Amino acid sequence: MAAYASAAGLQPIIFIPHGNISYGKLAQALEYGARTLQVEANFDQILALVRRLAERIGIYLLNSINPFRIEGQKTIMAEMLDQRDWNPPEWVVLPGGNLGNTAAFGKALRELKELGLIGRLPRLAVIQAEGAAPFCELVRETQKLRGRAKARLQAVGRPETLATAIKIGDPVSWPKALHEVMVSEGVAEKVTEQEIADAKAVIGRCGIGCEPASAATLAGIRKLRAAGVMRADADVVAVLTGHVLKDPDYIYRYHTGALEDPHGKRLESTFGNQPVVVPNDAAEIERVLG
Amino acid sequence: MAAYASAAGLQPIIFIPHGNISYGKLAQALEYGARTLQVEANFDQILALVRRLAERIGIYLLNSINPFRIEGQKTIMAEMLDQRDWNPPEWVVLPGGNLGNTAAFGKALRELKELGLIGRLPRLAVIQAEGAAPFCELVRETQKLRGRAKARLQAVGRPETLATAIKIGDPVSWPKALHEVMVSEGVAEKVTEQEIADAKAVIGRCGIGCEPASAATLAGIRKLRAAGVMRADADVVAVLTGHVLKDPDYIYRYHTGALEDPHGKRLESTFGNQPVVVPNDAAEIERVLG
Numbered sequence: 001m002a003a004y005a006s007a008a009g010l011q012p013i014i015f016i017p018h019g020n021i022s023y024g025k026l027a028q029a030l031e032y033g034a035r036t037l038q039v040e041a042n043f044d045q046i047l048a049l050v051r052r053l054a055e056r057i058g059i060y061l062l063n064s065i066n067p068f069r070i071e072g073q074k075t076i077m078a079e080m081l082d083q084r085d086w087n088p089p090e091w092v093v094l095p096g097g098n099l100g101n102t103a104a105f106g107k108a109l110r111e112l113k114e115l116g117l118i119g120r121l122p123r124l125a126v127i128q129a130e131g132a133a134p135f136c137e138l139v140r141e142t143q144k145l146r147g148r149a150k151a152r153l154q155a156v157g158r159p160e161t162l163a164t165a166i167k168i169g170d171p172v173s174w175p176k177a178l179h180e181v182m183v184s185e186g187v188a189e190k191v192t193e194q195e196i197a198d199a200k201a202v203i204g205r206c207g208i209g210c211e212p213a214s215a216a217t218l219a220g221i222r223k224l225r226a227a228g229v230m231r232a233d234a235d236v237v238a239v240l241t242g243h244v245l246k247d248p249d250y251i252y253r254y255h256t257g258a259l260e261d262p263h264g265k266r267l268e269s270t271f272g273n274q275p276v277v278v279p280n281d282a283a284e285i286e287r288v289l290g
Numbered sequence: 291m292a293a294y295a296s297a298a299g300l301q302p303i304i305f306i307p308h309g310n311i312s313y314g315k316l317a318q319a320l321e322y323g324a325r326t327l328q329v330e331a332n333f334d335q336i337l338a339l340v341r342r343l344a345e346r347i348g349i350y351l352l353n354s355i356n357p358f359r360i361e362g363q364k365t366i367m368a369e370m371l372d373q374r375d376w377n378p379p380e381w382v383v384l385p386g387g388n389l390g391n392t393a394a395f396g397k398a399l400r401e402l403k404e405l406g407l408i409g410r411l412p413r414l415a416v417i418q419a420e421g422a423a424p425f426c427e428l429v430r431e432t433q434k435l436r437g438r439a440k441a442r443l444q445a446v447g448r449p450e451t452l453a454t455a456i457k458i459g460d461p462v463s464w465p466k467a468l469h470e471v472m473v474s475e476g477v478a479e480k481v482t483e484q485e486i487a488d489a490k491a492v493i494g495r496c497g498i499g500c501e502p503a504s505a506a507t508l509a510g511i512r513k514l515r516a517a518g519v520m521r522a523d524a525d526v527v528a529v530l531t532g533h534v535l536k537d538p539d540y541i542y543r544y545h546t547g548a549l550e551d552p553h554g555k556r557l558e559s560t561f562g563n564q565p566v567v568v569p570n571d572a573a574e575i576e577r578v579l580g
Binding site: 002035037038039201207208245251278288 | 317318497534563576
């Protein structure tokens with residue numbers, strides 16, 4: 001947002017939770033010239049605040065409550081299908097935070113099907129972190145009710161996860177997202193901090209890389225596969241939503257065994273890759289590499 | 291390198307100077323599964339070491355001394371010209387460190403001209419940091435000699451700059467790079483840490499963003515323009531070689547007025563953009579934004 005606003009000659013303003021954002025995201029906000037407010041509140045409180053301010057002082061809100069943003073995010077599905085020659089996968093798996101992507105992906109797929117560009121709807125699988133999984137609970141509740149009544153989202157007051165991009169307890173797009181998951185015969189699942197951290201390392205080892213929230217997708221696929229929800233040979237697209245360099249600190253801590261979950265519990269460095277300090281000495285390095 | 295090697299099933303090995311690399315680059319090395327050796331030596335010493343090791347233990351060297359790497363880097367010029375409908379700019383400006391890009395860009399442009407894809411050669415302008423500018427001195431010496439004798443590069447023993455990607459005192463590709471600069475009627479220039487830092491902030495404000503070394507290009511253009519080497523209406527392409535998130539720490543320090551040059555001198559935060567901490571209070575935020 002900041003980059004495009006600045007490029008267009010507009011003044012970006014960014015509201016972020018004080019002390020709860022990845023270093024890379026803060027750096028980008030500053031570098032792209034955004035007025036950057038570190039608010040002493042969590043994501044959900046800040047969104048409420050910005051909605052009030054948008055009405056009072058004429059800030060244009062670019063959170064996914066803005067329907068034009070949902071329209072823009074739809075292009076992710078169009079591009080994905082274009083790359084697959086319009087052959088839809090059986091599943092589209094994505095991380096669930098504020099649920100704008102879930103709303104957008106579902107809408108895009110429905111519209112592309114109506115237009116005849118794809119023959120069937122992929123099923124959506126929304127993956128949340130255990131400490132911030134209100135949508136996951138909502139989908140389970142809705143499935144239990146089997147249409148006899150409507151469930152409402154129960155907000156999580158203190159969402160907790162190292163995956164800052166999905167550290168959201170009161171997702172604004174839940175009604176749209178719930179509709180899309182139900183229409184696509186989708187599912188929602190939640191995964192642990194350890195599962196996210198290990199999945200992220202595996203994505204890195206494949207030469208791809210992503211931010212922590214994105215890795216929830218692979219962790220979720222493993223879990224859904226183990227539960228028999230996904231077949232071993234299913235055609236699955238996992239959407240990675242953030243660049244590997246958004247959170248270099250997380251990466252360094254994981255690989256050196258210093259990553260702690262939000263409760264201060266040390267996470268296992270299952271696929272850890274510790275750097276080794278060596279002297280300026282070819283023989284010594286040969287021994288280390290041997 | 292690490293990402294592509296891992297994706298191809300090869301084992302990447304990365305040698306980096308201990309304590310002298312951007313955090314983002316270290317994080318990427320670890321995440322992409324590279325065996326990462328932090329060598330107690332500077333870039334030039336490490337390159338000498340790796341060249342020895344490559345012969346002794348069969349590591350495949352992917353530094354720009356590897357001619358296949360130069361061939362790959364040539365595509366940067368082909369893509370740039372393709373985007374410009376094969377209309378060559380008057381200048382191509384790039385940062386100069388180990389000089390692989392300079393060698394590759396010059397070769398690419400010559401070959402594209404020989405093939406008839408462009409009608410004339412752009413002039414190369416190579417920009418170095420003041421604390422690591424041996425090539426700049428070499429080009430000046432060569433121009434002074436006017437072909438009466440050949441100058442040789444005088445290595446800088448202790449290269450110093452915050453732009454880690456060009457913190458190189460003994461660039462391996464200098465003979466090829468010198469040839470290309472001379473053939474293209476090019477120039478070399480050096481810029482200060484302050485000029486690099488401010489140019490980087492300006493590139494950020496344009497919504498583009500880059501790592502410090504890349505910003506040397508814009509700083510160099512300013513200097514060449516002020517000296518009358520470049521016309522005000524010249525058609526100039528500046529190549530930014532590294533992603534903005536490679537060095538988030540530099541960004542944060544610059545914008546908060548805490549960036550120091552290699553001698554511990556505080557740099558001016560000319561285009562600084564300090565984040566502001568605010569309470570969870572709409573009226574107070576309205577006052578701050580007013």
